[in-house]
Amino acid sequence: MIPVYDADLFTDEALTDPYDVYRTLRDLGPVVRLTAHDVYAVTRYADVRTVLEDPEAFCSRRGVGFNDLINDAGRGTTLMSDGEQHERLREVIGRPLTPKALAEVRPDAQALADRLADELALRGSFDAVCDLAEVLPATWVPDLLGWPQEGRDRLIEWGAANFDALGPANARAEAAGAGVVEMAAYAHHLAESPLPKGSMAAGILEAAARGDIAVEQCPFAIIDYLGPSLDTTVSALGNAIWLFATHPDQWQLLRREPDRVKHAFNEVLRIETPISAFTRVTTRPATIGGVELPAGARVMVSYASANRDERRWDDPDTFDITRNSAAHIAFGYGDHACAGMGLARLEGAAVLGALVERIEHFELSGPPVRKLNNLIRSFASLPVTVRVSAPTDRAGVPPSDSPASWPPPLT
Numbered sequence: 109m110i111p112v113y114d115a116d117l118f119t120d121e122a123l124t125d126p127y128d129v130y131r132t133l134r135d136l137g138p139v140v141r142l143t144a145h146d147v148y149a150v151t152r153y154a155d156v157r158t159v160l161e162d163p164e165a166f167c168s169r170r171g172v173g174f175n176d177l178i179n180d181a182g183r184g185t186t187l188m189s190d191g192e193q194h195e196r197l198r199e200v201i202g203r204p205l206t207p208k209a210l211a212e213v214r215p216d217a218q219a220l221a222d223r224l225a226d227e228l229a230l231r232g233s234f235d236a237v238c239d240l241a242e243v244l245p246a247t248w249v250p251d252l253l254g255w256p257q258e259g260r261d262r263l264i265e266w267g268a269a270n271f272d273a274l275g276p277a278n279a280r281a282e283a284a285g286a287g288v289v290e291m292a293a294y295a296h297h298l299a300e301s302p303l304p305k306g307s308m309a310a311g312i313l314e315a316a317a318r319g320d321i322a323v324e325q326c327p328f329a330i331i332d333y334l335g336p337s338l339d340t341t342v343s344a345l346g347n348a349i350w351l352f353a354t355h356p357d358q359w360q361l362l363r364r365e366p367d368r369v370k371h372a373f374n375e376v377l378r379i380e381t382p383i384s385a386f387t388r389v390t391t392r393p394a395t396i397g398g399v400e401l402p403a404g405a406r407v408m409v410s411y412a413s414a415n416r417d418e419r420r421w422d423d424p425d426t427f428d429i430t431r432n433s434a435a436h437i438a439f440g441y442g443d444h445a446c447a448g449m450g451l452a453r454l455e456g457a458a459v460l461g462a463l464v465e466r467i468e469h470f471e472l473s474g475p476p477v478r479k480l481n482n483l484i485r486s487f488a489s490l491p492v493t494v495r496v497s498a499p500t501d502r503a504g505v506p507p508s509d510s511p512a513s514w515p516p517p518l519t
């Protein structure tokens with residue numbers, strides 16, 4: 109018998125603090141029937157990987173969202189395709205996101221992050237969401253991708269709408285409908301526009317011109333960049349600042365050992381996973397953790413729960429940047445693992461690296477406000493005050509008693 113869980117996983121309360129519910133689901137069994145959402149939940153780390161590494165049995169082409177409307181609309185994207193079509197699209201959108209291609213843009217990201225961190229250090233108090241986490245994803249990344257200035261002020265709203273719409277057919281998904289339609293119209297418009305030469309999205313149009321993909325696939329491939337390139341990274345950076353502000357010992361550790369920045373970003377992604385879950389559909393009877401599911405079953409794979417599974421992680425609810433979190437699955441796993449993870453990691457390392465050189469201490473200066481979304485875990489606002497390090501300590505060694513007034517206030 110497959111255990112049943114009746115409660116709604118997407119109420120404000122459940123989204124604000126989902127971790128007890130995830131533990132309950134993990135303890136109930138490898139597969140749990142969620143009656144409120146008409147899906148089978150897979151929440152243990154090993155089982156989530158089993159599903160993700162078998163796209164033949166657990167397909168994406170019938171949609172990875174929780175409702176039919178978005179699953180029909182998203183068909184044709186890399187995210188919601190399989191087999192040869194997925195391979196071809198993935199090859200095209202992945203080309204500018206390889207480590208080699210990204211190495212060329214890394215210095216720009218670092219220079220921007222350094223400038224941003226200098227500016228924030230001077231200000232002393234700021235909102236870590238709009239003044240920090242959103243800056244690179246909403247300005248530098250759109251430049252890289254090749255989006256025109258027109259429409260950029262809507263990117264944050266569209267990104268959130270996209271992830272709300274992928275959730276179950278609740279009020280939040282319904283309210284997101286207009287934003288998703290606008291984003292799709294923007295993608296169609298871009299597919300017919302001359303995009304800046306050398307930009308990532310221009311590569312999609314060039315691939316179509318060469319015949320590598322069909323011209324009709326261009327708007328979908330553009331949505332593959334538009335949809336997930338913003339909110340995910342904003343979420344990760346905001347979560348990082350919140351975690352370090354509330355765990356000052358971990359920030360001090362990172363300041364003593366700044367080489368740990370990449371590991372620290374992994375630990376942030378593990379413990380506060382930006383995308384909570386997607387779904388798959390079984391193409392035939394399939395077994396997960398010894399439990400047999402029929403063909404045609406929609407299965408929820410919870411990245412966020414897997415990353416807190418006590419069967420995989422010691423003391424999983426503790427934020428510990430010394431742990432080896434590299435095996436987290438915040439970027440998914442298998443054929444559909446995040447195509448933009450290199451870019452997200454690059455942004456994370458650039459921003460945290462710049463901050464760790466300059467900021468001695470973060471403190472929350474007001475109550476953090478959550479931005480509740482069906483699938484993305486993030487903050488709407490995160491007011492912080494920082495104490496900065498003296499310039500001589502920029503090697504990453506924390507000063508013992510550096511003056512709180514450096515740099516001097518602007519007059």
Ligand code: HEM
Nearest residue numbers: 186187332336337340341344382439440444446447448452
């Ligand atoms: C911290 C930031 C990010 C997180 C946590 C994240 C997370 C994910 C996850 C969990 C998946 C797997 C979907 C699945 O299993 O079906 C995914 C796929 C994808 N992501 Fe990301 N992502 C991030 C940033 C980005 C960025 C910056 C881009 C674009 C430049 C991007 C583009 C994509 C694309 C195109 C896919 C679909 C890949 C495929 O289906 O083959 N992501 N992402």
